[in-house]
Amino acid sequence: MSRLLPVALAAVLVLAGCSSGDTGASARTTATAGITGDVTVFAAASLTESFTRLGKDFEAAHPGVKVTFNFAGSSALATQINQGAPADVFASAAAKNMTDVTDTGAVTGKPVTFVTNTLEIAVPAGNPARVAGLRDFAKADLKIALCAEQVPCGAAAKKVFGAAGVTAAPDTLEQDVKAVLSKVSLGEVDAALVYRTDVKAAGDKVEGIEFPEADKAVNEYPIAACAKAPNPGGAKAFIDYVLSDKGKAVLTKAGFGAP
Structure with a gap:
């Protein structure tokens, strides 16, 4: 009987070790379930x-x-x-x-x-219309794209124009900022207002122009x-x-x- 005790004890320890390992696996499964x-x-x-x-x-x-x-x-x-x-x-x-x-x-x-995020003026590469700032958005001879007012970028545009005392003359109002950016990238408009992150994402397809009133609409x-x-x-x-x-x-x- 005395010779069997160590064997039995070892078996219990092995089972205990397996049980501990299973519990850990179960915990990890539960954590990621x-x-x-x-x-x-x-x-x-x-x-x-x-x-x-x-x-x-x-x-x-x-x-x-x-x-x-x-x-x-x-x-x-x-x-x-x-x-x-x-x-x-x-x-x-x-x-x-x-x-x-x-x-x-x-x-x-x-x-x-x-x-x-804040707005930035976006123009086609090379800025062919020579847009200099926010006041150019009031020029009837320029093609302008903005977000519709119910869209966040459009609501922000309304604020910055108000702060600058500019009455914009947009040729198109889009339902999201990427649609506006696309108009610029394709050269369909001379200028637009988009987020600075969109200008950065567009790479060399567009150029960005910062303006001070952007801080009025964060x-x-x-x-x-x-x-x-x-x-x-x-x-x-x-x-x-x-x-x-x-x-x-x-x-x-x-x-x-x-x-």
């Missing part, structure tokens, strides 16, 4: 490049997770969410559009402002999980990633300001 499947993010058009990068980085950090984006004007996105579109996360280019969804209960968590970007998020765990994880140091580094490189 909420970060699986698809995460659908509705984001302002001006976030296209930076959020696309963040989405790829997030997927790499969470194998098996797929991030799907819907980029558009914030006002259009807010309407879609209020009408029941399945979204996990909403990132708006203005507080007003976030309020539009929190007032209806479509977003119940507290939105967090994660970046800021856009704050809030982000929040949707109340009926199909993947609430994924929504929280993605928002946490955007707010992390890695997320901030990507957004800062894109030209966004700190909140």
